[in-house]
Structure formats: structure tokens, C-alpha cells
Amino acid sequence: MDFSLTDEQRMLVDTLDRLIADRVAPEQRRAMLETPAATPSALWQTFAELGLLHMPFTEEVGGLGGDGTDLMLIMQALGRGLVPDAYLAGLVLPGDLLARLGDDPQRERWLTPLLDGEHQLALAWQESEARYDAHGITTAARRDDDGWRLDGDKQLVLNAASAAALLVTARLDDGRLGLFVVPADATGLSRRDYLTFDDRSASDLILDDVSLSVDSCLGLDAAAALDATLALGRAALCAEAVGAMEAACEQTLDYLKERQQFGTPLSRFQSLQHRMVDMHLHLEQARSMAILAATSLTLPDAERDYRLAAAKAYCGEAARFVAEQAIQLHGGMGMSAECYVSHYAKHLVMFDHYLGDVDHHLDHVSDHLVDAA
Incomplete structure (x- = not known):
């Protein structure tokens, strides 16, 4: 199967990466968290101007017709930048339910201003x-x-x-x-x-x-619509976790290259190289599961939920592993707020508890396999 991106998708990733690097540096993120806005942030308005708020929705409800892969790319970029704006919780989840269940007046009242960035x-x-x-x-x-x-x-x-x-x-x-x-x-x-x-x-x-x-x-x-929306949310979370794991791996490797012991960079120690390899193995396997999740959203309900449960369970385990290894390889400073990797680690640990943890989804996978036997 060909997983290469289209030219438009590559442009989307490049645009998002540049925007987030410019607007969500560690100091800027800290300020955003300390002074939460009563109205959507300036970054949110930029998302609206670029069409990012319209992307995950069909053209019939005023969106741009993006699919699961487009949402995956957006969420990976948000995860890499540890963006605090509630793209998933404030836009995708409620917006998807409004698109599925709302009539025209309800969409006009709540969904249209949501996509235009006027409210969350x-x-x-x-x-x-x-x-x-x-x-x-x-x-x-x-x-x-x-x-x-x-x-x-x-x-x-x-x-x-x-x-x-x-x-x-x-x-x-x-x-x-x-x-x-x-x-x-x-x-x-x-x-x-x-x-x-x-x-x-x-x-x-x-x-x-x-x-x-x-x-x-x-x-x-609304039960079936809620299940479909939560499945979409789990796929988005898997992609966001992959982005955060990418950044955590990069920051950990940079630290090992810079930090020296006995006059030698830590990256030269074979035991630490093995641990970095393990981190990247978990990252790449989680990336594959995130792709599986993003491409399974249009399947029949039972198959969709089985695949999403498997993806969320594996990504949850991988996220915790990468978080723990990143902290340990940074040493004591990895636990401090001043060390930026600690914020990624906290988010990766909490990822497992959003929309179902590992145990919950493994139970679902187990039940599905028993029923299919």
C-alpha cells in the first residue's frame, strides 16, 4: 500500500510546522497556558484563516472535505509542537457530532461559527x-x-x-x-x-x-453517531501522540549528543544507543498503528472499532514507554519544568487516559477476537 503524501498534504505539513515553530515556542506556550483566553486565541484565528478548522469536515456542512489522513497530519503537527489549543476537544469532536446529527438551523447556529473560528x-x-x-x-x-x-x-x-x-x-x-x-x-x-x-x-x-x-x-x-465520533477522536489522538513521540525522541537524542561524561558524549555509550533504538522502534510501530487508525474510519462499525481499539492500545503503551525513557535518559533534570521534554512526557502519559486507556481497549480487542473465533 502506498502511504506517500500528495503535494497538497506535504504543503499542509510544511505550513503547519513553520507556523507552530514560530508561534508556539516554549516561552510562548507557557504564556498561553498561564493566561487562557476567554475567546479563541490569535493562533486559533490563524487556523481559521488557513482553513484548518474547515479541513476535517465535509463540503456539505461547509468544510473542505478532508479525510482521516488529513486529520492525522494536522494532529501530528499539533503533537510535535505541543500546541495547547483544543483542536480535538474544542473543534473536531463536537463539530463531528453536529455535522452528523444537526439539522440545517442547528448547524447554522453552532457549526458554522465553529468552523469560522468565532467560538469553540x-x-x-x-x-x-x-x-x-x-x-x-x-x-x-x-x-x-x-x-x-x-x-x-x-x-x-x-x-x-x-x-x-x-x-x-x-x-x-x-x-x-x-x-x-x-x-x-x-x-x-x-x-x-x-x-x-x-x-x-x-x-x-x-x-x-x-x-x-x-x-x-x-x-x-445518538449512540451510533457518538461511537463514530469517538472513533474519529481516537484516531486523532493516536496521530497526536506520534507527533509528541517524534519530538521527545529528537530532544532526547540531541541531549545525549550534547551531554558529556568522562569527556565523551553520552550518545557514544552503547547501552544508551540501544535505548534510543528502542524508543524509535516504539515510535515507528505507533506511527504504523496511527496510519491504520486513520484509514479505518470508513469501515463497518465493528471492524472500525476493533482496529481503533488496537491502535489506541498500542499507541498508549508506546507513548508511556517513550515518555519514561526520555525522562530517564535526561536524568534528574528531565523531571523539571524547565526541561521541555518533561512537558511532552506528561502529555504522553496522559494520552493513555483520554478516550479509553490500554486496559479498556485491550478488553475490546479480546472480546472481538473471541466473537470472531
């Missing part, structure tokens, strides 16, 4: 009791005379603090899974904001008799 959104699907099970939802939605009312809790909602609205999953009276647009200022919605281990903005939500209009409902049977 967030997807609230995880609950503490359900863990990574997207269908184990206990948040309840009930119909009343004026529309809908929601009650429940949501955990680890990425980008909620910067979102104009939240896409919330809730269980209907008949057992189906519904999806609702909840404005950020809705009465009855409370939010506890915090930073994850890798400095990502996240929130826990409490929905206490939140009243919504009739047109806030995106779908009354």
Missing part, C-alpha cells in the same frame, strides 16, 4: 460510574411542555471553560441515548474547572434541572 464547543460524555463506556450514561433527559430538562453529572469535560456551548449526552425515558446542546450560561449548569496532569483545561459538570428548548436536541438516538 465541548463534548460532555464521560461519567464517573461509566468510566470509558460511552453507553453507560446515567444523566437523564426528560421532556416537558417547553422542551427538555437534564439532570446528572459529567466528568473530565475537556475545553468546557472556553466553550460557548456543551454537547451533552443523556439517557431518555425509553432507554435511547440523546444528545443536547447546552449553552455555557444555562441556568442549573455548574462547572468545576481544573488542569489535567498535562496542563489541559478540563471541568466536571453538574446539571441540576437544566431547562432547554425543543431545538436544543440534536438527536434522540
